[in-house]
Amino acid sequence: MIRSRLFRMAAVCAAVPMIVLAACSSGGGGTQQQAAKTELKLYNDKGAWSKYFDQMGALSKQQIGLSMKPVGYTDEPTYQAFIKASFRTDVKPDLFTWTTGGRLAEIVAQKQVAETTQLWQEAIKSGDLTTELAKYYTVGGKQYCVPLNAAYWGMFYNKKIFDEHQLKPPTTWDELMQIAATLKKSGVTAFYHTSVLFSFVWFEQLLAGTDPDLYDRLSTGQAKYTDPGVVEVMKRWKSMIDAGYFNNPGDKTDPGDVLKTGKAAMVSFGTWFNTSMTQRDMKAGSDYGFFTIPNVNPALPKTSMIFESGPLCSLAKAPDAQASTKYLKWWVTTAAQEKWATARGDVSANPKVAIADEAIAQVGKAAGSGEFRLVNRYFEAAPPPVLTAALDGFGAFVVKPDGYQKILEDIQRVADEYWSTHQQGN
Template identity: 75%
Template sequence: MATLGVAILLTSCGTAAEAPKKTELSLYNDKGAWSKYFEDMGALSKQKIGLGVKPVGHTDSAQYQALIKAAFRTDTKPDLFTWQTGGMLQEIVKQKQVADTTAIWQEAIKNGDLPQDLAPYYTFDGKQYCVPLNVAYWGMFYNKKTFDQYGLRPPTTWDELIQVADTLKRNNVKAFYHTSVLFSFVWFEQMLAGTDPDLYDRLSTGKAKYTDPGVVQVMERWKSMIDAGYFVNPGDKTDPADSLKNGKSAMVSFGTWFNTSMTQRSLKAGTDYGFFVIPNINASLPKTSVIFESGPLCSLTGAPDADASMKYLKWWTTPEAQEKWATTRGDVSANPKVAIADQALGQITKDAGSGKYRLVNRYFEATPPPILTAALDGFGLFVTKPAEYQKVLQDIQKAADEYWSTHQ
């Protein structure tokens, strides 16, 4: 009886200690407007691999980042979460908070489901972390009806782009959208990468300064465009997709993911709007610089059900999942096997994959977080007070000096 009692006790304790396997995963994200798409993916994954997804969306980037970092220290942990590559991913990898996905990457690359060229953005000390939530190539979305009204065509040189802006100005139409919050860096990255991409890369690694002549010249050119009246009011709270739709601005520079915002408004590519690659300012560069980004989908090292999270991340990279993900959002995919219906987006995806462009890592990921914070504030001030550009660059460089003094 004593032996039987011990056996019963051990069995009951073992049963109590085993957590039930999850059938639904929480997916924390800073893309609240994408909840429907995450839900659609959850319905498909439930059908295909027995794992559903419940999105927990946020729209404030700073609050979201604080929430995820707080989860590192509490028992309330997401099964999956979105993040950024570059310095922000490196930071939490160093803290050993992110699950290793090397095996998933190796298999996906072998199967042709992920390109080898994408791996470096997810690699630290020879290991991969997270998988691509999305990839995006940056260019210019434009209101096709506005262009047609004034006899305009997508420009192939920088001078032609300025000519387009001048024509629009003469007709009391603002050529470009820009903002003083979060995406205040967009025109800086585009103009610097299109002028001197090597300088852009050196700046992101501390081998160049924000006060260097090449950077100053970019700011002066940017200032001249603001002074010329090409841009909308940077403090305007109109959603950029609505600004483009209603003609408040004729062009909006964003990543291919912006196409989702257009399709959400029942707009048709090729009829209501179009997309073109932004020409280099420096026409002598051997390749056109195209800003590139990839956002990660991650799991914590201490995820509530590590096996379930890894199973989902592995499935996420497959053609089955990626075709659904790209098609429902009207966007491109990280999986090279997925065909893109939109002709313009399909073309830039094909050209980028063939090496036609020089891909430049988006400023938001390329810049270390402490410097990025200072830069976003600085560029936000600049677009409202362009004459302050020298002080803005000096303030950003001060943050850069402090950071690079303790980092190699």
């Protein structure tokens, strides 16, 4: 499977000689510092965001006398390999991005990430962070890292295509399927999907929109991938593929270009995808729009909305722990977050920050007021071994959807093995 090969590549990368890692670090990186740092390196897996990180580095130098230089990766397995290698070498990042859920718990258990409980307590008291968000950063009753970003998932759509076919954002699942059918008849591909990394997107959306309780039980080992409700979701997904509503999952075109060129009329991603639109000089309201994806099951009391928050972390043995903590404290402030959110056109983890994009702002406000049922993104919700198996499985499914039953059985075997040694429900 493609995903398996990527993780094997990551293992090889993790084993490269120290001299190569030192070269990649673009600096000495030793754990001992002769003097307090005035510039931090932020290693991240968001290479396309370099210019935004640069802007934040310039602002932090101005406001707290501590600049930041991004070191961006675009290949996720290689990035993970580098960070994990830093745990056992002297080439250590000042700051780094990661994910919440199982992967955060994993490095906390290894005592590699700095605790931020006091920082969270102070930020919540000042109104810069919320108690609702804290749970995603809590492991064993303590907080680790701070939010790099927060994002709500929905559907970005090419407004010119919608206008050309006299279509409006749907309010029900049936309306969304009617839009897809209308576009198909006109020779337009309705939806984007992929066989690598983000292969989970439609699985999580269909399951959360059908039975969010089942989705939650699945992520905690209290339900099985072979349960009837999960099987029915795969059948629905297969029917959409069979209907011709999706693009070729092997297409390597960047999803931002897919939407801009109209290779697909709709792309489901988090609000962070707004950055891809602004990078392509697309204007919200005229070139593209954003709508909340309706539930598959109209009887659900609230619309299920996928939510994610990516952490910005510091190592427990950071090169300059005091400087790294100082930067994390600044990062969550309103002054920093206004710049960060505005530059990328996204929502902020800081509730005080106003969002310029009207559609995105409305979603953020509604989500914050409890209008939606927030569902943790599958990438964070699934335990790491199960996630790896599922990404392989879903990647194979979108290419050959007839094999869904065996794929679910294969994922469940990995889940059974994992939950046999871990407490279910945690």
